[in-house]
Amino acid sequence: MSVTNIVVAGLGGQGVLKVTDILAEVVFxxxxxxxxxxxxxxxxxGGSVSSEVRYGDKVASPMVPAxxxxxxxxxxxxxxxxVKGKLKENGILITPENIPVDKLxxxxxxxxxxxxxxxxxxxFADELWQDVLxxxxxxxxxxxxxxxxxxxxxxxx
Amino acid sequence: MKQRILASGNEAIAMAAYDCGVNLGCGYPGTxxxxxxxxxxxxxxxxxxxxxxxxxxxTAIGAAMTGCRAIATMKHVGLNVAxxxxxxxxxxxxxxxxxxxxxxxxxxASSQNEQDNRRYARAAGVPMFEPSxxxxxxxxxxxxxxxxxxxxSPVLFRVTTRVCHSKCVMERESEREALRVGNFxxxxxxxxxxxxxxxxxxxxxxxxxxxxAEVAENYAKAEMRSDKLGIITSGISYQHVLDAAxxxxxxxxxxxxxxxxxxxxxxxxxxxxCIVVEEGDPVLFESISAAxxxxxxxxxxxxxxxxSVERVRKLIANDTTPDPVPPKGKAPQLCPGCPHRKTFEVLxxxxxxxxxxxxxxxxxxxxxxxxxxxxxxxxxSITVGLGMRKTLPEEQARKVVSVIGDSTFMHxxxxxxxxxxYNTPAxxxxxxxxxNRTTAMTGLQEHPGTGKRLDHKTPAERVVIEDVVRGIGVKxxxxxxxxxxxxxxxxxxxxxxxxxxxxxxxxxRPCILAQARDAKALKAAQxxxxx
Numbered sequence: 001m002s003v004t005n006i007v008v009a010g011l012g013g014q015g016v017l018k019v020t021d022i023l024a025e026v027v028f029x030x031x032x033x034x035x036x037x038x039x040x041x042x043x044x045x046g047g048s049v050s051s052e053v054r055y056g057d058k059v060a061s062p063m064v065p066a067x068x069x070x071x072x073x074x075x076x077x078x079x080x081x082x083v084k085g086k087l088k089e090n091g092i093l094i095t096p097e098n099i100p101v102d103k104l105x106x107x108x109x110x111x112x113x114x115x116x117x118x119x120x121x122x123x124f125a126d127e128l129w130q131d132v133l134x135x136x137x138x139x140x141x142x143x144x145x146x147x148x149x150x151x152x153x154x155x156x157x
Numbered sequence: 158m159k160q161r162i163l164a165s166g167n168e169a170i171a172m173a174a175y176d177c178g179v180n181l182g183c184g185y186p187g188t189x190x191x192x193x194x195x196x197x198x199x200x201x202x203x204x205x206x207x208x209x210x211x212x213x214x215x216t217a218i219g220a221a222m223t224g225c226r227a228i229a230t231m232k233h234v235g236l237n238v239a240x241x242x243x244x245x246x247x248x249x250x251x252x253x254x255x256x257x258x259x260x261x262x263x264x265x266a267s268s269q270n271e272q273d274n275r276r277y278a279r280a281a282g283v284p285m286f287e288p289s290x291x292x293x294x295x296x297x298x299x300x301x302x303x304x305x306x307x308x309x310s311p312v313l314f315r316v317t318t319r320v321c322h323s324k325c326v327m328e329r330e331s332e333r334e335a336l337r338v339g340n341f342x343x344x345x346x347x348x349x350x351x352x353x354x355x356x357x358x359x360x361x362x363x364x365x366x367x368x369x370a371e372v373a374e375n376y377a378k379a380e381m382r383s384d385k386l387g388i389i390t391s392g393i394s395y396q397h398v399l400d401a402a403x404x405x406x407x408x409x410x411x412x413x414x415x416x417x418x419x420x421x422x423x424x425x426x427x428x429x430x431c432i433v434v435e436e437g438d439p440v441l442f443e444s445i446s447a448a449x450x451x452x453x454x455x456x457x458x459x460x461x462x463x464x465s466v467e468r469v470r471k472l473i474a475n476d477t478t479p480d481p482v483p484p485k486g487k488a489p490q491l492c493p494g495c496p497h498r499k500t501f502e503v504l505x506x507x508x509x510x511x512x513x514x515x516x517x518x519x520x521x522x523x524x525x526x527x528x529x530x531x532x533x534x535x536x537x538s539i540t541v542g543l544g545m546r547k548t549l550p551e552e553q554a555r556k557v558v559s560v561i562g563d564s565t566f567m568h569x570x571x572x573x574x575x576x577x578x579y580n581t582p583a584x585x586x587x588x589x590x591x592x593n594r595t596t597a598m599t600g601l602q603e604h605p606g607t608g609k610r611l612d613h614k615t616p617a618e619r620v621v622i623e624d625v626v627r628g629i630g631v632k633x634x635x636x637x638x639x640x641x642x643x644x645x646x647x648x649x650x651x652x653x654x655x656x657x658x659x660x661x662x663x664x665x666r667p668c669i670l671a672q673a674r675d676a677k678a679l680k681a682a683q684x685x686x687x688x
Contacts (some may be wrong), residue, residue, distance in 0.1 A: 061465075
């Protein structure tokens with residue numbers, strides 16, 4: 001199994017790190033080797049944020065090389081220009097344009113809907129996604145996020 | 158029994174510290190090191206935030222002198238503050254184990270410089286481990302304490318941003334070593350560094366370092382894949398090398414000072430071309446060259462910034478074409494509703510010359526405020542401002558204001574107030590302490606002025622800023638909420654700038670992020686109670 005590279009980008013406060021936390025945990029539970037990378041600090045203050053997940057049989061560098069991302073998920077459309085250099089030729093770009101944003105019950109859950117759209121391209125069991133969504137969002141927010149995840153997932157299938 | 162987990166380097170360090178029975182964890186928050194003590198505390202470890210890194214290291218030294226195990230955590234520039242105790246504890250050592258975690262920030266994701274703290278190991282004569290992922294953070298910390306026990310020596314543990322914050326799959330042991338019980342044995346010749354004892358201690362240190370070089374050989378791992386190209390590397394660079402040059406032979410060093418000379422010699426003899434791939438300064442290259450071994454250095458351009466797989470590919474190919482300039486992202490900014498905003502607006506509108514400090518408020522340098530005009534290091538705002546006041550013509554000197562956050566004030570700002578009261582400039586001086594009741598920049602940690610310990614729960618005696626500055630001798634001390642009393646703040650500042658006296662204005666209003674966090678915690682606690 002070669003290494004799969006995923007980059008998620010957006011602005012501070014949009015839940016970029018939540019997306020990669022869930023993704024990395026799902027990959028981890030599936031038994032793969034996985035690494036997740038991000039930069040903390042100044043990025044917390046509303047600036048550009050990006051986080052990367054690499055997985056496969058064996059992953060070395062935690063950072064996705066430029067032009068080698070298989071998937072690029074961008075929460076804030078203004079950030080596409082900033083990170084599109086990460087995407088490989090024929091790589092898949094997922095932005096709010098690709099998901100039914102009009103069906104968002106809470107605008108803050110846009111990250112979960114995009115994650116659902118990404119999940120449709122990956123090969124992990126739905127049960128695994130649900131377990132990790134439950135763990136990451138807690139009982140109060142799980143139901144809403146599970147619905148948003150499904151809407152994103154179905155829109156990409 | 159081993160447990161497979163997904164953890165960041167910082168989490169792995171905390172787990173190792175807990176599992177090998179560290180009695181006390183000390184530190185001052187600083188990206189990328191801040192999470193280590195929080196995690197250690199959550200696991201059940203005894204952790205504390207100290208006012209600054211010097212206090213942290215010295216407290217850890219005291220604990221280690223009683224035979225216990227202690228860690229001191231800090232970012233790279235924090236070790237500058239703690240350098241004084243470091244150089245002497247290297248001589249005397251401690252009866253227990255002392256490991257100093259230095260988290261370097263190559264590329265300056267959130268720092269004012271990208272100094273390479275591998276230099277400190279060499280300068281102070283302190284052995285150094287350099288883990289390259291979470292597993293090694295866990296394993297090497299335990300090894301560091303074994304080394305400390307064997308040689309009575311402090312150990313430097315150098316991690317970098319990508320090691321601290323990258324999550325990797327690792328295995329954690331299920332056993333925990335028993336906590337040691339403190340017992341101080343009076344051995345002045347070992348613990349009191351008067352010249353007579355220090356002279357002996359320095360000789361002992363150099364003899365021990367020679368023996369430690371032999372131990373370092375055990376952490377040099379040669380992966381032979383080619384006799385054409387060999388790469389010597391350490392830390393995160395090793396991970397990039399595996400992707401950038403999968404067919405090259407690699408000598409991966411885990412214990413980088415003292416240098417494992419024999420392993421390096423042997424490796425170099427087996428390959429036609431041998432290049433050192435290291436982020437930051439050419440530290441390994443210089444050590445290897447000094448040992449008389451011929452290796453290739455990286456081009457100068459690779460001294461700057463963080464490594465990536467693509468940059469390591471270029472480095473190995475000796476490709477010195479300039480790196481592509483990444484598209485500019487959105488710069489971070491002060492939060493909407495941040496109490497610092499109004500303070501900066503007033504400073505800007507009054508045309509002040511603002512000597513700034515380290516924290517969220519450093520963002521006041523950016524538009525629309527552009528109201529920070531110098532930033533050097535923690536605590537420097539007050540003293541740099543004083544120096545400016547002493548040499549500027551009067552008209553300009555009167556415009557100089559120092560701004561400093563509450564946590565930074567506790568860190569090294571207090572000394573500046575003493576200097577202000579003692580060597581008052583002819584025009585006096587004005588210091589604005591931007592008190593948002595937290596260490597915001599690094600993730601809302603507590604400090605001596607918040608009245609709470611590291612866990613955000615345990616009450617602590619609060620160090621009251623206005624009492625401190627009055628106690629030092631500042632006559633004019635005012636407290637304002639610059640958000641609600643913007644006009645009053647502007648008038649007050651104008652008045653203070655016109656006087657030839659020392660003044661402190663405390664701009665007090667809690668950080669909105671800390672308030673939100675505390676409200677959430679309160680709600681959770683109430684919900685728990687109602688159950």
